[in-house]
Amino acid sequence: MDTRRPVTLGASITVFVIASIFVALRFVSRIFIVRKVGLHDYVMLLAWVLDFGFSFSLFYATKYGLGLHSSEIPFEDQFALNKATYAFTVLYNPALMAVKTSILIFYLTLTRNNKIFQIANYVTLAVVNAAGFALTMVNVFQCHPFSASFVPGVPNGATCIDIVTLYLSSSPVNIVTDLAILFLPIPILTQMRLPFKQKVILVVTFSFGFFVAVVDVIRIAFLQRAAISKSLALKTIHLQNNTDADFSWYASLSFMWSVVEVNISIICGCVPSLKPLVTRLMPKLIRDTGDPSTTPRSHYAVNESPITVPPLIAGPSPFTRTPEASPSSSVGSKPSQTGSRSLSPRRRSRQASDQPMDMLDFLTEPGHPIGDVETNTRTSASYPPDITFFDFVNMKTPASMLKLNNRESIPPIALATLLFFLWGFAYGLLDTLNTQFLRIVRLDAWHSLGLHCAYFGGYALGPLLVGRPVLKTWGFKATFITGLCIYACGALIFWPSAVLTSTVAFTISNFIVGFGLAVLETAANPFIALCGPQENSEIRLNISQGVQAIGSVLSPLLAQKVLFKDVKDVASLVDVQWTYLGIAFFDVLLAVAFYYLPVPEASDEDLEELANRRKHDNQTKVIGIPVVWLTLALGVWSQFFYVGAQEVLSTSLERFVANADPSSSLTPFDYLTVGHSVFAAGRFLAAFVQWFIKPRWFLMASYLGVIVFTALSMRTSGSTAIIMTMFIYLFESGIFSTIFAISLRGTAQHTKTASAILATAISGGAFFPFAEYAVYLSHGQPYSWSILVSLFAAGAIFPLYLNFVPTAQKQVDPVPNEYLRRHRRKRSKPSVAKQQEKQTHTEGGVLSQPRSFVSETDMLPDLPTPREVHLSPRTRSADAVHDDSSSSSRGQSQSSSQDGGKKVEFAET
Structure with missing residues (x-):
């Protein structure tokens, strides 16, 4: 007998058991170590309850014929199979919706001070729940009249939606929300001021959601294969009654991958919550023991000082009005000028009152014992001010x-x-x-x-x-x-x-x-x-x-x-x-x-x-x-x-x-x-x-x-x-x-x-x-x-x-060299400015005009020489004054720019 029941049942039971273990470990970590259970934990518990019913309905359906051809299922088992598949299809979207809601509520704790990412979280949360509710209602009322969902076959005059087709057509919603959940925290995590090893661990932890997207794609592939196989028999893919479609055979592997998707989502949603447990059991796995930043505060390198670890983004975002802003401007507190410990007010308050540590604290904590909540993040004054340092990205701020x-x-x-x-x-x-x-x-x-x-x-x-x-x-x-x-x-x-x-x-x-x-x-x-x-x-x-x-x-x-x-x-x-x-x-x-x-x-x-x-x-x-x-x-x-x-x-x-x-x-x-x-x-x-x-x-x-x-x-x-x-x-x-x-x-x-x-x-x-x-x-x-x-x-x-x-x-008409010049230290040659004033641009193309290539030294900004770079500001100012007096003695009337950063006024063309 041709059957898909063993593989369907085996894979489904395995992933459900693993997901249940992760949920249990999550609550061990939250109750006994963190001593605080949040809203996202309760929602994840609800997701597991729904997943239990969802997975059990598949086990029950497999017992009564799911994975067999319709012709091989005894008539007395068809009513039980229909009830089980109905429960399965109804519970799929609520279970997945609860998992994603839990993850997004947790994300809100990471983005509480960043409006842009909070808005993105709320939008994703709205899409997840609106789409989940709508699809749930479609599955609840998949047959008209309602009683046709359970009886073997479809009574005369009744119509039922083909569930495989419905699942396949709703796949874009799952893919979009999966991608949003996968990428939303990455900008925040990569911009946290944490030691490199811990930041890698955080990014990898949150990137486990990638497996959910992979499973979703695999699930779609099986759904598509089921739809195409049916279409070859039914000559169409439109919504059909599920009689004569060999539903139990075509849908079995698709349903199995749906169970895998929901349970993998639960596992990935629980992984970040296990960091306190891992920190307690295997601290060396997280602690940067070989990093100089783990040494005591009194052993900082020259020109280095501890800073408070900001709970949110510490670097510039592309969604700011002023992209030229210094990264340090968004840091929660100024670097300490002493060798003493610098704790954020939030952590000092928690430590003084012996309050339980919440999820955000553990995400930004290094691998120290619970009593030592001081972070190991450090900053160095040796970095130039035009460098944005995210550990993962080291780049100059682009010019206008x-x-x-x-x-x-x-x-x-x-x-x-x-x-x-x-x-x-x-x-x-x-x-x-x-x-x-x-x-x-x-x-x-x-x-x-x-x-x-x-x-x-x-x-x-x-x-x-x-x-x-x-x-x-x-x-x-x-x-x-x-x-x-x-x-x-x-x-x-x-x-x-x-x-x-x-x-x-x-x-x-x-x-x-x-x-x-x-x-x-x-x-x-x-x-x-x-x-x-x-x-x-x-x-x-x-x-x-x-x-x-x-x-x-x-x-x-x-x-x-x-x-x-x-x-x-x-x-x-x-x-x-x-x-x-x-x-x-x-x-x-x-x-x-x-x-x-x-x-x-x-x-x-x-x-x-x-x-x-x-x-x-x-x-x-x-x-x-x-x-x-x-x-x-x-x-x-x-x-x-x-x-x-x-x-x-x-x-x-x-x-x-x-x-x-x-x-x-x-x-x-x-x-x-x-x-x-x-x-x-x-x-x-x-x-x-x-x-x-x-x-x-x-x-x-x-x-x-x-x-x-x-x-x-x-x-x-x-x-x-x-x-x-x-x-x-x-x-x-x-x-x-x-x-x-x-x-x-x-x-x-x-x-x-x-x-x-x-x-x-x-x-x-x-x-x-x-x-x-x-x-x-x-x-x-x-x-x-x-x-x-x-x-x-x-x-x-x-x-x-x-x-x-x-x-x-x-x-x-184009004007040669029409772009904003950078600040100059020396005067422009008056002969160039005078030539620009006298030029007319009514003849010829842009090639006939002076070009703005770097080879034109007269058009370049006057940068300081290597000798001037090492001079003190007072010496450079004296040199600038000397240049001004020399220029005046030669009869040049245009004023030179000062070293303080004022712009040179150019003749208008």
Whole structure:
């Protein structure tokens, strides 16, 4: 007899027994050592009680046939099996919800003084409980009428939800919350001022949650296998009555892994609570016996002094308004200047009153006996003030992006360009998967455009609702992390949408992915444009956007030839969802990496200071409006219509090619790939061309090219029309980046808001494909591209304004070396300043202007010589005075900067 009962029963009993032991040890530690039981302990006890019922129901179901084929189960056992499986499905979500709630309540004790992480904990707690309650209700009322849940078979007129399908479609909620629980404490733990060994132990302890995520993925794999196996028999994956589905066989291993998941979660949730017990039984395992920090306080090294261990984050966070703040500013108390012990008030109070030690005390305690609560953490005055030391991360605080020259801006630009590739790759995958989904569920072109509209609908809301507030409040790094997390959630929602073959769920997933990428683009585009000398903004942005275009070329090829090659039915559509699970995990890991990487920022004050260099040029009025705001308004206008035209071309190209040359040996997909390749190459070409000509000239030529070649493609046929279409891709390639960079010039402290508005203009891609398709249905393919000509013509108003309004020319033309200089000690050469005043920038491109490379010594800050570094401040001041008097005797009128850090005033260009 073919059976799965032994493996199901054996694995389930083993993990339940181990979980029970961990719960018992947790309460031994809390009652007899810590002498304090918290709310999270009681909730974990509740989770174990629910787990007992949950696991026992599986044992009971296995006894009555779970793991056997339905045909092999005696009829008299089916009623007992149905009751046991019903109890199992009802208790799964409450048990898992209680475990996660206990862990999150414990996290709240770690983040009580950090609002950002407290908010993240509360949001995760709300998601866990709301989703758990909703799924529990669905399982309770899985059959209609209710009595049909227990009787063998399904009575006539009754309907029941397929539990395997329900579990699989709800998997994204578990994955999202698992990842949140896994990564939420890591930033706090890595920034605690603890000895290295103890910090490693803490991070490893909390990282046990990784096993829960692994088990969840394994469980999903078995659920997916069960769903696909059923689909081969039932020819569909939609919700079905569980008769004829061989439920007891297909669901057995899936249920087993559900028990493993819940019990592993309990084990991981109890591990941090065992530290007091381990400290009492095996102190050497935790104590840093070989670390100098474990020596008595009187044996500190020179220039070292003990400090109080802060209960929370002791280092800077990317979610602070002032990223340049010193790490020491967040430490709970100042370093002691004596050799005496320095205890936090909280610990002194507890020690004086002999109160029981709580969980947070034990997390931050070294491996000393209970009576000695003094920490071993020390700090050294030998670290430079610009070093942020987290034990795990040792990095310099990055300079403002507005103060970077070309060479210095390369590393952060390369880092941000990875995000451009990411959303280009995502866009290509989405487009291909949408096509396959529509083919499988047999939806028409209007539904296809609806999915397209949902994606760009995310751009209508994301930048202003989320992107701008996060960017203005916490900066570029936080916006990158937020966008990546939202994007990961959208990718995970492809699981239920594919399993249920639900158009609504698929539309929602497209919207959330677009929303997340819109938040990313709100920060990424201005980051590239501002990171370095401003005269190269258009060049940098075109290069990064070129990398994004490469992603949009590679992903459809990969999807068409590898990932979605065999996607011909619902079962195979479910199988490719592993691609999106991989994308989600990659997004989360990238967000974690961004948390620790030194991403430069640009404060509103710096942006305003840079814009004030050309204040007169920016504030000159045109038709009563300051030119900078008129430029921004027309840039938003142009961006809206350009993106609309770009998406009209993208959605109608295959149809246009099939109409123009039906006998071609190449498929429409091949022509689309060629067009995207030309588009990618065109962006790199645009970056190169703008070394020689001004961006406004390039923009004018690009719009003229797309209008001309669109008109020619409408008037020709065959391969000639297709070649004209490829030229449209070439000329449109650099328009987006150039509009974005030009429109941001001079917006000062409003630059981040301007970026959010420009990102919102990308939503133009949501609307105009509908208009083009309607014209195609009524007047045919060639005439439908009159919409394309009209959109390009509307967008061309912007370059006309830039090139024929002198005030606008002066405002947007690049100025050499336009970036914030660092503080100088010596005066700038007056000949350089005088030369800058006399230069005119109405001729030639940026290559014809003096460049801001490090090789130009006149443009470099005057740093102290090695001899000056070792001089006392008084001697250096005397030297500075001597330099000033010497300069005055030579007749130079410009005042030099003082050693106290004042800025040199440069002539406005």
